[in-house]
Amino acid sequence: MSTTNLENKNVPTVLIVGAGIAGLMLGILFETIDIPYHIFDRTSAIRPLGSAMGLSSNTFPIFEQLGLYKEIMKFSIPFRSTEIFDSGLHKLGSINLDHRLFGYDNALFPRAKFHELLLKQIPVDKISYNKKVVSTEEKNGKTIIQCSDDSTYEGDILVGADGAYSGVRQSLYKHLDEKGMLPKSDLDDLxxxxxxxxxxxxxxxxxxxxxxxxxxxxxxxxxxxxxxxxxxxxxxxxxxxxxxxxxxxxxxxxxxxxxxxxxxxxxxxxxxxxxxxxxxxxxxxxxxxxxxxxxxxxxxxxxxxxxxx
Ligand SMILES: Cc1cc2nc3c(=O)[nH]c(=O)nc-3n(C[C@H](O)[C@H](O)[C@H](O)COP(=O)(O)OP(=O)(O)OC[C@H]3O[C@@H](n4cnc5c(N)ncnc54)[C@H](O)[C@@H]3O)c2cc1C
Incomplete structure:
Protein backbone atom coordinates (compact mmCIF):
# COMPACT_ATOMS: atom_id res chain seq x y z
CA MET A 1 0.00 0.00 0.00
CA SER A 2 1.57 3.29 -1.05
CA THR A 3 0.35 6.75 -0.14
CA THR A 4 -0.38 9.25 -2.90
CA ASN A 5 0.78 12.73 -1.99
CA LEU A 6 -1.55 15.19 -3.67
CA GLU A 7 0.54 18.24 -2.85
CA ASN A 8 1.30 20.23 -5.99
CA LYS A 9 1.92 23.76 -4.76
CA ASN A 10 3.40 25.59 -1.87
CA VAL A 11 -0.04 26.06 -0.33
CA PRO A 12 -2.01 23.58 1.76
CA THR A 13 -3.75 20.80 -0.16
CA VAL A 14 -7.31 19.99 0.90
CA LEU A 15 -8.78 16.48 0.82
CA ILE A 16 -12.58 16.64 0.53
CA VAL A 17 -14.46 13.43 1.34
CA GLY A 18 -17.91 13.39 -0.31
CA ALA A 19 -19.04 14.65 -3.72
CA GLY A 20 -22.49 15.67 -2.48
CA ILE A 21 -23.78 19.23 -2.50
CA ALA A 22 -21.41 20.40 0.27
CA GLY A 23 -18.23 18.75 -1.08
CA LEU A 24 -18.77 19.98 -4.65
CA MET A 25 -19.65 23.50 -3.53
CA LEU A 26 -16.45 23.72 -1.52
CA GLY A 27 -14.49 22.41 -4.51
CA ILE A 28 -16.00 25.12 -6.73
CA LEU A 29 -14.97 27.81 -4.24
CA PHE A 30 -11.40 26.42 -4.07
CA GLU A 31 -11.34 26.35 -7.87
CA THR A 32 -12.06 30.09 -8.00
CA ILE A 33 -9.22 30.97 -5.59
CA ASP A 34 -6.76 28.37 -6.84
CA ILE A 35 -6.46 26.26 -3.69
CA PRO A 36 -5.34 22.70 -4.49
CA TYR A 37 -7.95 20.09 -3.52
CA HIS A 38 -9.17 16.65 -4.43
CA ILE A 39 -12.64 15.13 -3.89
CA PHE A 40 -13.21 11.47 -3.01
CA ASP A 41 -16.59 9.70 -3.16
CA ARG A 42 -17.61 6.14 -2.40
CA THR A 43 -20.06 5.85 -5.32
CA SER A 44 -18.96 4.34 -8.62
CA ALA A 45 -21.02 6.87 -10.58
CA ILE A 46 -23.32 9.75 -9.78
CA ARG A 47 -26.94 8.67 -10.31
CA PRO A 48 -29.81 11.17 -10.76
CA LEU A 49 -31.49 10.19 -7.48
CA GLY A 50 -33.54 12.20 -5.04
CA SER A 51 -36.54 14.40 -5.06
CA ALA A 52 -36.87 18.18 -4.81
CA MET A 53 -34.46 20.43 -2.96
CA GLY A 54 -34.75 24.10 -2.25
CA LEU A 55 -32.41 27.03 -1.89
CA SER A 56 -33.40 29.96 0.24
CA SER A 57 -33.24 33.41 -1.36
CA ASN A 58 -30.28 34.51 0.79
CA THR A 59 -28.01 31.86 -0.81
CA PHE A 60 -28.36 33.27 -4.33
CA PRO A 61 -25.76 36.07 -4.20
CA ILE A 62 -23.00 33.44 -4.10
CA PHE A 63 -24.43 31.63 -7.13
CA GLU A 64 -24.71 34.96 -8.94
CA GLN A 65 -21.01 35.61 -8.22
CA LEU A 66 -20.09 32.14 -9.47
CA GLY A 67 -22.07 32.74 -12.68
CA LEU A 68 -24.45 29.87 -11.84
CA TYR A 69 -27.64 31.74 -10.90
CA LYS A 70 -29.13 31.83 -14.40
CA GLU A 71 -28.27 28.16 -14.91
CA ILE A 72 -30.07 27.20 -11.68
CA MET A 73 -33.12 29.22 -12.71
CA LYS A 74 -33.41 27.16 -15.92
CA PHE A 75 -34.60 24.13 -13.90
CA SER A 76 -36.12 25.89 -10.87
CA ILE A 77 -39.49 27.24 -9.84
CA PRO A 78 -40.16 29.98 -7.23
CA PHE A 79 -41.18 28.72 -3.81
CA ARG A 80 -43.37 31.20 -1.92
CA SER A 81 -45.71 29.23 0.36
CA THR A 82 -46.56 25.78 1.62
CA GLU A 83 -50.02 24.33 2.29
CA ILE A 84 -50.74 21.84 5.07
CA PHE A 85 -53.60 19.28 5.01
CA ASP A 86 -54.89 16.48 7.22
CA SER A 87 -55.20 12.96 5.82
CA GLY A 88 -58.72 13.71 4.51
CA LEU A 89 -57.19 16.64 2.55
CA HIS A 90 -58.89 19.26 4.71
CA LYS A 91 -56.67 22.31 4.75
CA LEU A 92 -55.11 22.97 8.16
CA GLY A 93 -53.23 26.11 7.18
CA SER A 94 -50.50 27.57 5.05
CA ILE A 95 -47.10 29.16 5.67
CA ASN A 96 -46.00 32.23 3.77
CA LEU A 97 -42.38 31.91 2.66
CA ASP A 98 -42.28 34.80 0.21
CA HIS A 99 -38.77 36.27 0.57
CA ARG A 100 -38.69 38.42 -2.56
CA LEU A 101 -37.77 41.47 -0.51
CA PHE A 102 -34.18 40.05 -0.42
CA GLY A 103 -33.96 40.46 -4.19
CA TYR A 104 -34.44 36.79 -5.06
CA ASP A 105 -37.17 34.17 -4.76
CA ASN A 106 -36.64 30.97 -2.81
CA ALA A 107 -36.31 28.25 -5.43
CA LEU A 108 -37.17 24.57 -5.74
CA PHE A 109 -35.63 22.14 -8.22
CA PRO A 110 -34.79 18.47 -8.73
CA ARG A 111 -31.76 17.72 -6.52
CA ALA A 112 -30.18 15.71 -9.35
CA LYS A 113 -30.16 18.72 -11.72
CA PHE A 114 -28.50 20.95 -9.15
CA HIS A 115 -25.95 18.27 -8.29
CA GLU A 116 -25.18 17.76 -12.00
CA LEU A 117 -24.61 21.52 -12.46
CA LEU A 118 -22.19 21.66 -9.50
CA LEU A 119 -20.38 18.55 -10.72
CA LYS A 120 -19.83 20.12 -14.16
CA GLN A 121 -17.81 22.93 -12.54
CA ILE A 122 -15.21 20.52 -11.12
CA PRO A 123 -12.42 19.34 -13.45
CA VAL A 124 -12.72 15.55 -13.89
CA ASP A 125 -9.17 14.93 -12.67
CA LYS A 126 -10.07 16.44 -9.29
CA ILE A 127 -12.65 13.78 -8.34
CA SER A 128 -12.04 10.11 -7.63
CA TYR A 129 -14.94 7.63 -7.44
CA ASN A 130 -15.06 4.21 -5.76
CA LYS A 131 -13.12 5.76 -2.88
CA LYS A 132 -14.91 4.89 0.33
CA VAL A 133 -12.93 6.48 3.13
CA VAL A 134 -12.71 4.07 6.06
CA SER A 135 -10.24 5.81 8.36
CA THR A 136 -8.23 8.99 8.77
CA GLU A 137 -5.10 9.85 10.70
CA GLU A 138 -2.73 12.72 11.36
CA LYS A 139 0.99 12.10 11.02
CA ASN A 140 3.87 14.59 11.02
CA GLY A 141 1.49 17.50 10.45
CA LYS A 142 -0.17 15.77 7.48
CA THR A 143 -3.63 14.29 7.17
CA ILE A 144 -3.95 10.82 5.66
CA ILE A 145 -7.10 9.07 4.50
CA GLN A 146 -7.42 5.37 3.91
CA CYS A 147 -9.98 3.99 1.45
CA SER A 148 -11.69 0.59 1.36
CA ASP A 149 -9.62 -0.42 -1.70
CA ASP A 150 -6.50 -0.02 0.51
CA SER A 151 -5.34 3.15 -1.23
CA THR A 152 -4.19 6.05 0.96
CA TYR A 153 -3.89 9.76 0.19
CA GLU A 154 -2.05 12.50 1.99
CA GLY A 155 -2.83 16.21 2.23
CA ASP A 156 -2.79 19.10 4.71
CA ILE A 157 -6.44 19.75 5.49
CA LEU A 158 -9.25 17.19 5.63
CA VAL A 159 -12.90 18.11 5.07
CA GLY A 160 -15.64 15.60 5.90
CA ALA A 161 -18.52 16.32 3.49
CA ASP A 162 -19.63 12.70 3.56
CA GLY A 163 -23.20 13.07 4.76
CA ALA A 164 -25.18 12.01 7.81
CA TYR A 165 -23.13 8.87 8.58
CA SER A 166 -19.82 10.62 7.91
CA GLY A 167 -16.87 8.26 8.23
CA VAL A 168 -14.60 11.31 8.65
CA ARG A 169 -16.67 12.46 11.63
CA GLN A 170 -16.60 8.98 13.14
CA SER A 171 -12.82 8.83 12.78
CA LEU A 172 -12.39 12.30 14.28
CA TYR A 173 -14.68 11.38 17.18
CA LYS A 174 -12.66 8.24 17.86
CA HIS A 175 -9.49 10.34 18.21
CA LEU A 176 -11.24 13.00 20.33
CA ASP A 177 -12.81 10.33 22.55
CA GLU A 178 -9.42 8.71 23.15
CA LYS A 179 -8.20 12.11 24.38
CA GLY A 180 -11.34 12.60 26.54
CA MET A 181 -12.32 15.64 24.47
CA LEU A 182 -15.59 14.45 22.96
CA PRO A 183 -18.89 15.69 24.44
CA LYS A 184 -20.87 12.64 25.61
CA SER A 185 -23.95 13.56 23.55
CA ASP A 186 -21.90 13.35 20.34
CA LEU A 187 -21.45 9.63 20.99
CA ASP A 188 -25.22 9.06 20.94
CA ASP A 189 -26.57 7.41 17.81
CA LEU A 190 -28.52 9.25 15.13
C1 LIG B 1 -28.18 10.53 -3.92
C2 LIG B 1 -28.73 11.55 -2.91
C3 LIG B 1 -30.01 12.09 -3.13
C4 LIG B 1 -30.53 13.02 -2.24
N1 LIG B 1 -31.77 13.55 -2.50
C5 LIG B 1 -32.28 14.50 -1.69
C6 LIG B 1 -33.54 15.13 -1.96
O1 LIG B 1 -34.20 14.80 -2.92
N2 LIG B 1 -34.00 16.08 -1.14
C7 LIG B 1 -33.28 16.48 -0.05
O2 LIG B 1 -33.74 17.38 0.66
N3 LIG B 1 -32.08 15.91 0.24
C8 LIG B 1 -31.56 14.94 -0.54
N4 LIG B 1 -30.34 14.37 -0.25
C9 LIG B 1 -29.64 14.81 0.94
C10 LIG B 1 -29.02 16.17 0.71
O3 LIG B 1 -28.25 16.17 -0.47
C11 LIG B 1 -28.11 16.47 1.89
O4 LIG B 1 -28.78 16.21 3.09
C12 LIG B 1 -27.71 17.94 1.93
O5 LIG B 1 -27.65 18.50 0.65
C13 LIG B 1 -26.33 18.00 2.54
O6 LIG B 1 -25.39 17.66 1.55
P1 LIG B 1 -24.04 16.95 1.89
O7 LIG B 1 -23.13 17.23 0.75
O8 LIG B 1 -23.59 17.33 3.27
O9 LIG B 1 -24.38 15.39 1.98
P2 LIG B 1 -24.90 14.40 0.86
O10 LIG B 1 -25.63 15.11 -0.22
O11 LIG B 1 -25.57 13.31 1.61
O12 LIG B 1 -23.54 13.83 0.20
C14 LIG B 1 -22.60 13.03 0.88
C15 LIG B 1 -21.68 12.39 -0.15
O13 LIG B 1 -20.65 11.70 0.57
C16 LIG B 1 -20.46 10.41 -0.01
N5 LIG B 1 -19.95 9.55 1.06
C17 LIG B 1 -20.60 9.12 2.18
N6 LIG B 1 -19.79 8.39 2.96
C18 LIG B 1 -18.58 8.34 2.32
C19 LIG B 1 -17.32 7.74 2.64
N7 LIG B 1 -17.14 7.04 3.77
N8 LIG B 1 -16.30 7.90 1.76
C20 LIG B 1 -16.47 8.62 0.61
N9 LIG B 1 -17.64 9.22 0.27
C21 LIG B 1 -18.68 9.08 1.12
C22 LIG B 1 -21.85 10.02 -0.53
O14 LIG B 1 -21.74 9.08 -1.57
C23 LIG B 1 -22.38 11.36 -1.03
O15 LIG B 1 -22.05 11.61 -2.37
C24 LIG B 1 -29.78 13.42 -1.11
C25 LIG B 1 -28.50 12.88 -0.88
C26 LIG B 1 -27.97 11.96 -1.76
C27 LIG B 1 -26.57 11.38 -1.51
Missing amino acids: EIGYLSMLGIATPKNPEKYPQLKGEATYLTNVIGTDKTWRAVSLAHNQISWSMGIAVSKEEGQALRFKNSEWGPKSNEVMIKGVDNLPCPLGGTMGELIEDTPKELISKIFLEEKNFLT
Whole structure:
Protein backbone atom coordinates (compact mmCIF):
# COMPACT_ATOMS: atom_id res chain seq x y z
CA MET A 1 0.00 0.00 0.00
CA SER A 2 1.57 3.29 -1.05
CA THR A 3 0.35 6.75 -0.14
CA THR A 4 -0.38 9.25 -2.90
CA ASN A 5 0.78 12.73 -1.99
CA LEU A 6 -1.55 15.19 -3.67
CA GLU A 7 0.54 18.24 -2.85
CA ASN A 8 1.30 20.23 -5.99
CA LYS A 9 1.92 23.76 -4.76
CA ASN A 10 3.40 25.59 -1.87
CA VAL A 11 -0.04 26.06 -0.33
CA PRO A 12 -2.01 23.58 1.76
CA THR A 13 -3.75 20.80 -0.16
CA VAL A 14 -7.31 19.99 0.90
CA LEU A 15 -8.78 16.48 0.82
CA ILE A 16 -12.58 16.64 0.53
CA VAL A 17 -14.46 13.43 1.34
CA GLY A 18 -17.91 13.39 -0.31
CA ALA A 19 -19.04 14.65 -3.72
CA GLY A 20 -22.49 15.67 -2.48
CA ILE A 21 -23.78 19.23 -2.50
CA ALA A 22 -21.41 20.40 0.27
CA GLY A 23 -18.23 18.75 -1.08
CA LEU A 24 -18.77 19.98 -4.65
CA MET A 25 -19.65 23.50 -3.53
CA LEU A 26 -16.45 23.72 -1.52
CA GLY A 27 -14.49 22.41 -4.51
CA ILE A 28 -16.00 25.12 -6.73
CA LEU A 29 -14.97 27.81 -4.24
CA PHE A 30 -11.40 26.42 -4.07
CA GLU A 31 -11.34 26.35 -7.87
CA THR A 32 -12.06 30.09 -8.00
CA ILE A 33 -9.22 30.97 -5.59
CA ASP A 34 -6.76 28.37 -6.84
CA ILE A 35 -6.46 26.26 -3.69
CA PRO A 36 -5.34 22.70 -4.49
CA TYR A 37 -7.95 20.09 -3.52
CA HIS A 38 -9.17 16.65 -4.43
CA ILE A 39 -12.64 15.13 -3.89
CA PHE A 40 -13.21 11.47 -3.01
CA ASP A 41 -16.59 9.70 -3.16
CA ARG A 42 -17.61 6.14 -2.40
CA THR A 43 -20.06 5.85 -5.32
CA SER A 44 -18.96 4.34 -8.62
CA ALA A 45 -21.02 6.87 -10.58
CA ILE A 46 -23.32 9.75 -9.78
CA ARG A 47 -26.94 8.67 -10.31
CA PRO A 48 -29.81 11.17 -10.76
CA LEU A 49 -31.49 10.19 -7.48
CA GLY A 50 -33.54 12.20 -5.04
CA SER A 51 -36.54 14.40 -5.06
CA ALA A 52 -36.87 18.18 -4.81
CA MET A 53 -34.46 20.43 -2.96
CA GLY A 54 -34.75 24.10 -2.25
CA LEU A 55 -32.41 27.03 -1.89
CA SER A 56 -33.40 29.96 0.24
CA SER A 57 -33.24 33.41 -1.36
CA ASN A 58 -30.28 34.51 0.79
CA THR A 59 -28.01 31.86 -0.81
CA PHE A 60 -28.36 33.27 -4.33
CA PRO A 61 -25.76 36.07 -4.20
CA ILE A 62 -23.00 33.44 -4.10
CA PHE A 63 -24.43 31.63 -7.13
CA GLU A 64 -24.71 34.96 -8.94
CA GLN A 65 -21.01 35.61 -8.22
CA LEU A 66 -20.09 32.14 -9.47
CA GLY A 67 -22.07 32.74 -12.68
CA LEU A 68 -24.45 29.87 -11.84
CA TYR A 69 -27.64 31.74 -10.90
CA LYS A 70 -29.13 31.83 -14.40
CA GLU A 71 -28.27 28.16 -14.91
CA ILE A 72 -30.07 27.20 -11.68
CA MET A 73 -33.12 29.22 -12.71
CA LYS A 74 -33.41 27.16 -15.92
CA PHE A 75 -34.60 24.13 -13.90
CA SER A 76 -36.12 25.89 -10.87
CA ILE A 77 -39.49 27.24 -9.84
CA PRO A 78 -40.16 29.98 -7.23
CA PHE A 79 -41.18 28.72 -3.81
CA ARG A 80 -43.37 31.20 -1.92
CA SER A 81 -45.71 29.23 0.36
CA THR A 82 -46.56 25.78 1.62
CA GLU A 83 -50.02 24.33 2.29
CA ILE A 84 -50.74 21.84 5.07
CA PHE A 85 -53.60 19.28 5.01
CA ASP A 86 -54.89 16.48 7.22
CA SER A 87 -55.20 12.96 5.82
CA GLY A 88 -58.72 13.71 4.51
CA LEU A 89 -57.19 16.64 2.55
CA HIS A 90 -58.89 19.26 4.71
CA LYS A 91 -56.67 22.31 4.75
CA LEU A 92 -55.11 22.97 8.16
CA GLY A 93 -53.23 26.11 7.18
CA SER A 94 -50.50 27.57 5.05
CA ILE A 95 -47.10 29.16 5.67
CA ASN A 96 -46.00 32.23 3.77
CA LEU A 97 -42.38 31.91 2.66
CA ASP A 98 -42.28 34.80 0.21
CA HIS A 99 -38.77 36.27 0.57
CA ARG A 100 -38.69 38.42 -2.56
CA LEU A 101 -37.77 41.47 -0.51
CA PHE A 102 -34.18 40.05 -0.42
CA GLY A 103 -33.96 40.46 -4.19
CA TYR A 104 -34.44 36.79 -5.06
CA ASP A 105 -37.17 34.17 -4.76
CA ASN A 106 -36.64 30.97 -2.81
CA ALA A 107 -36.31 28.25 -5.43
CA LEU A 108 -37.17 24.57 -5.74
CA PHE A 109 -35.63 22.14 -8.22
CA PRO A 110 -34.79 18.47 -8.73
CA ARG A 111 -31.76 17.72 -6.52
CA ALA A 112 -30.18 15.71 -9.35
CA LYS A 113 -30.16 18.72 -11.72
CA PHE A 114 -28.50 20.95 -9.15
CA HIS A 115 -25.95 18.27 -8.29
CA GLU A 116 -25.18 17.76 -12.00
CA LEU A 117 -24.61 21.52 -12.46
CA LEU A 118 -22.19 21.66 -9.50
CA LEU A 119 -20.38 18.55 -10.72
CA LYS A 120 -19.83 20.12 -14.16
CA GLN A 121 -17.81 22.93 -12.54
CA ILE A 122 -15.21 20.52 -11.12
CA PRO A 123 -12.42 19.34 -13.45
CA VAL A 124 -12.72 15.55 -13.89
CA ASP A 125 -9.17 14.93 -12.67
CA LYS A 126 -10.07 16.44 -9.29
CA ILE A 127 -12.65 13.78 -8.34
CA SER A 128 -12.04 10.11 -7.63
CA TYR A 129 -14.94 7.63 -7.44
CA ASN A 130 -15.06 4.21 -5.76
CA LYS A 131 -13.12 5.76 -2.88
CA LYS A 132 -14.91 4.89 0.33
CA VAL A 133 -12.93 6.48 3.13
CA VAL A 134 -12.71 4.07 6.06
CA SER A 135 -10.24 5.81 8.36
CA THR A 136 -8.23 8.99 8.77
CA GLU A 137 -5.10 9.85 10.70
CA GLU A 138 -2.73 12.72 11.36
CA LYS A 139 0.99 12.10 11.02
CA ASN A 140 3.87 14.59 11.02
CA GLY A 141 1.49 17.50 10.45
CA LYS A 142 -0.17 15.77 7.48
CA THR A 143 -3.63 14.29 7.17
CA ILE A 144 -3.95 10.82 5.66
CA ILE A 145 -7.10 9.07 4.50
CA GLN A 146 -7.42 5.37 3.91
CA CYS A 147 -9.98 3.99 1.45
CA SER A 148 -11.69 0.59 1.36
CA ASP A 149 -9.62 -0.42 -1.70
CA ASP A 150 -6.50 -0.02 0.51
CA SER A 151 -5.34 3.15 -1.23
CA THR A 152 -4.19 6.05 0.96
CA TYR A 153 -3.89 9.76 0.19
CA GLU A 154 -2.05 12.50 1.99
CA GLY A 155 -2.83 16.21 2.23
CA ASP A 156 -2.79 19.10 4.71
CA ILE A 157 -6.44 19.75 5.49
CA LEU A 158 -9.25 17.19 5.63
CA VAL A 159 -12.90 18.11 5.07
CA GLY A 160 -15.64 15.60 5.90
CA ALA A 161 -18.52 16.32 3.49
CA ASP A 162 -19.63 12.70 3.56
CA GLY A 163 -23.20 13.07 4.76
CA ALA A 164 -25.18 12.01 7.81
CA TYR A 165 -23.13 8.87 8.58
CA SER A 166 -19.82 10.62 7.91
CA GLY A 167 -16.87 8.26 8.23
CA VAL A 168 -14.60 11.31 8.65
CA ARG A 169 -16.67 12.46 11.63
CA GLN A 170 -16.60 8.98 13.14
CA SER A 171 -12.82 8.83 12.78
CA LEU A 172 -12.39 12.30 14.28
CA TYR A 173 -14.68 11.38 17.18
CA LYS A 174 -12.66 8.24 17.86
CA HIS A 175 -9.49 10.34 18.21
CA LEU A 176 -11.24 13.00 20.33
CA ASP A 177 -12.81 10.33 22.55
CA GLU A 178 -9.42 8.71 23.15
CA LYS A 179 -8.20 12.11 24.38
CA GLY A 180 -11.34 12.60 26.54
CA MET A 181 -12.32 15.64 24.47
CA LEU A 182 -15.59 14.45 22.96
CA PRO A 183 -18.89 15.69 24.44
CA LYS A 184 -20.87 12.64 25.61
CA SER A 185 -23.95 13.56 23.55
CA ASP A 186 -21.90 13.35 20.34
CA LEU A 187 -21.45 9.63 20.99
CA ASP A 188 -25.22 9.06 20.94
CA ASP A 189 -26.57 7.41 17.81
CA LEU A 190 -28.52 9.25 15.13
CA GLU A 191 -32.24 8.87 15.75
CA ILE A 192 -34.30 7.53 12.88
CA GLY A 193 -37.80 9.01 12.99
CA TYR A 194 -39.12 8.22 9.51
CA LEU A 195 -38.73 5.72 6.74
CA SER A 196 -39.12 7.77 3.61
CA MET A 197 -39.69 6.99 -0.05
CA LEU A 198 -39.40 9.67 -2.72
CA GLY A 199 -38.93 10.51 -6.34
CA ILE A 200 -39.89 12.85 -9.18
CA ALA A 201 -42.79 11.99 -11.50
CA THR A 202 -43.11 13.13 -15.09
CA PRO A 203 -46.89 12.70 -15.54
CA LYS A 204 -47.95 11.13 -18.84
CA ASN A 205 -50.90 13.52 -18.78
CA PRO A 206 -49.76 16.86 -17.25
CA GLU A 207 -53.21 18.39 -17.97
CA LYS A 208 -54.47 16.32 -15.02
CA TYR A 209 -52.53 18.65 -12.70
CA PRO A 210 -53.52 22.32 -13.34
CA GLN A 211 -51.04 23.38 -10.62
CA LEU A 212 -48.21 22.67 -13.10
CA LYS A 213 -49.26 25.83 -14.97
CA GLY A 214 -48.61 28.03 -11.91
CA GLU A 215 -45.85 30.63 -11.90
CA ALA A 216 -44.68 29.39 -8.47
CA THR A 217 -44.66 25.90 -6.97
CA TYR A 218 -47.75 24.48 -5.29
CA LEU A 219 -46.14 22.78 -2.32
CA THR A 220 -48.38 20.53 -0.24
CA ASN A 221 -47.80 18.56 2.96
CA VAL A 222 -50.26 16.05 4.37
CA ILE A 223 -50.01 15.11 8.01
CA GLY A 224 -51.64 11.77 8.87
CA THR A 225 -51.46 9.83 12.13
CA ASP A 226 -48.52 7.54 11.30
CA LYS A 227 -47.67 8.81 7.80
CA THR A 228 -46.87 12.11 6.16
CA TRP A 229 -46.79 12.73 2.44
CA ARG A 230 -46.04 15.54 0.09
CA ALA A 231 -46.56 16.48 -3.56
CA VAL A 232 -44.88 19.51 -5.10
CA SER A 233 -45.29 20.96 -8.58
CA LEU A 234 -41.90 21.66 -10.21
CA ALA A 235 -40.75 23.32 -13.43
CA HIS A 236 -41.04 21.49 -16.78
CA ASN A 237 -44.23 19.54 -15.85
CA GLN A 238 -42.66 17.47 -13.13
CA ILE A 239 -44.02 16.63 -9.67
CA SER A 240 -41.80 15.80 -6.76
CA TRP A 241 -43.31 13.51 -4.15
CA SER A 242 -42.30 11.88 -0.92
CA MET A 243 -43.90 9.92 1.86
CA GLY A 244 -42.71 9.14 5.32
CA ILE A 245 -43.81 6.39 7.69
CA ALA A 246 -43.10 7.06 11.34
CA VAL A 247 -41.00 4.38 13.03
CA SER A 248 -40.81 3.74 16.77
CA LYS A 249 -37.58 4.27 18.68
CA GLU A 250 -37.01 0.49 18.78
CA GLU A 251 -37.72 0.06 15.04
CA GLY A 252 -35.42 2.99 14.34
CA GLN A 253 -32.63 1.35 16.30
CA ALA A 254 -33.06 -1.91 14.38
CA LEU A 255 -33.07 -0.09 11.03
CA ARG A 256 -29.98 2.00 11.68
CA PHE A 257 -27.14 1.51 9.17
CA LYS A 258 -29.31 -0.90 7.12
CA ASN A 259 -29.86 1.66 4.39
CA SER A 260 -27.79 4.78 4.78
CA GLU A 261 -27.24 5.03 1.01
CA TRP A 262 -29.79 6.60 -1.34
CA GLY A 263 -31.12 4.15 -3.88
CA PRO A 264 -34.00 2.02 -5.12
CA LYS A 265 -34.01 -0.84 -2.60
CA SER A 266 -37.03 -3.13 -2.19
CA ASN A 267 -39.57 -0.35 -2.63
CA GLU A 268 -42.44 -2.56 -3.79
CA VAL A 269 -43.65 -3.50 -0.29
CA MET A 270 -43.69 0.12 0.85
CA ILE A 271 -45.41 1.25 -2.38
CA LYS A 272 -48.27 -1.23 -1.76
CA GLY A 273 -48.90 0.34 1.63
CA VAL A 274 -49.19 3.91 0.35
CA ASP A 275 -50.44 3.92 -3.21
CA ASN A 276 -54.09 4.64 -2.31
CA LEU A 277 -53.28 7.78 -0.35
CA PRO A 278 -55.03 10.84 -1.83
CA CYS A 279 -52.72 13.28 -3.61
CA PRO A 280 -53.39 16.96 -2.84
CA LEU A 281 -52.68 17.77 -6.50
CA GLY A 282 -55.36 15.31 -7.65
CA GLY A 283 -55.68 11.51 -7.98
CA THR A 284 -53.64 9.25 -5.72
CA MET A 285 -50.01 9.12 -4.67
CA GLY A 286 -49.87 5.73 -6.45
CA GLU A 287 -50.47 7.51 -9.78
CA LEU A 288 -47.43 9.72 -9.16
CA ILE A 289 -45.37 6.65 -8.27
CA GLU A 290 -46.46 4.98 -11.52
CA ASP A 291 -45.23 8.02 -13.45
CA THR A 292 -41.77 7.77 -11.84
CA PRO A 293 -39.06 5.48 -13.27
CA LYS A 294 -38.66 2.69 -10.67
CA GLU A 295 -34.87 2.92 -10.69
CA LEU A 296 -35.11 6.57 -9.63
CA ILE A 297 -37.31 5.99 -6.56
CA SER A 298 -35.27 6.17 -3.37
CA LYS A 299 -36.06 4.67 -0.01
CA ILE A 300 -34.13 6.21 2.82
CA PHE A 301 -34.25 6.69 6.57
CA LEU A 302 -34.51 10.26 7.77
CA GLU A 303 -32.40 10.76 10.83
CA GLU A 304 -32.12 13.56 13.35
CA LYS A 305 -29.28 14.78 15.50
CA ASN A 306 -27.47 17.94 16.48
CA PHE A 307 -23.73 17.45 16.81
CA LEU A 308 -21.80 19.67 19.22
CA THR A 309 -18.33 19.22 17.72
C1 LIG B 1 -28.18 10.53 -3.92
C2 LIG B 1 -28.73 11.55 -2.91
C3 LIG B 1 -30.01 12.09 -3.13
C4 LIG B 1 -30.53 13.02 -2.24
N1 LIG B 1 -31.77 13.55 -2.50
C5 LIG B 1 -32.28 14.50 -1.69
C6 LIG B 1 -33.54 15.13 -1.96
O1 LIG B 1 -34.20 14.80 -2.92
N2 LIG B 1 -34.00 16.08 -1.14
C7 LIG B 1 -33.28 16.48 -0.05
O2 LIG B 1 -33.74 17.38 0.66
N3 LIG B 1 -32.08 15.91 0.24
C8 LIG B 1 -31.56 14.94 -0.54
N4 LIG B 1 -30.34 14.37 -0.25
C9 LIG B 1 -29.64 14.81 0.94
C10 LIG B 1 -29.02 16.17 0.71
O3 LIG B 1 -28.25 16.17 -0.47
C11 LIG B 1 -28.11 16.47 1.89
O4 LIG B 1 -28.78 16.21 3.09
C12 LIG B 1 -27.71 17.94 1.93
O5 LIG B 1 -27.65 18.50 0.65
C13 LIG B 1 -26.33 18.00 2.54
O6 LIG B 1 -25.39 17.66 1.55
P1 LIG B 1 -24.04 16.95 1.89
O7 LIG B 1 -23.13 17.23 0.75
O8 LIG B 1 -23.59 17.33 3.27
O9 LIG B 1 -24.38 15.39 1.98
P2 LIG B 1 -24.90 14.40 0.86
O10 LIG B 1 -25.63 15.11 -0.22
O11 LIG B 1 -25.57 13.31 1.61
O12 LIG B 1 -23.54 13.83 0.20
C14 LIG B 1 -22.60 13.03 0.88
C15 LIG B 1 -21.68 12.39 -0.15
O13 LIG B 1 -20.65 11.70 0.57
C16 LIG B 1 -20.46 10.41 -0.01
N5 LIG B 1 -19.95 9.55 1.06
C17 LIG B 1 -20.60 9.12 2.18
N6 LIG B 1 -19.79 8.39 2.96
C18 LIG B 1 -18.58 8.34 2.32
C19 LIG B 1 -17.32 7.74 2.64
N7 LIG B 1 -17.14 7.04 3.77
N8 LIG B 1 -16.30 7.90 1.76
C20 LIG B 1 -16.47 8.62 0.61
N9 LIG B 1 -17.64 9.22 0.27
C21 LIG B 1 -18.68 9.08 1.12
C22 LIG B 1 -21.85 10.02 -0.53
O14 LIG B 1 -21.74 9.08 -1.57
C23 LIG B 1 -22.38 11.36 -1.03
O15 LIG B 1 -22.05 11.61 -2.37
C24 LIG B 1 -29.78 13.42 -1.11
C25 LIG B 1 -28.50 12.88 -0.88
C26 LIG B 1 -27.97 11.96 -1.76
C27 LIG B 1 -26.57 11.38 -1.51
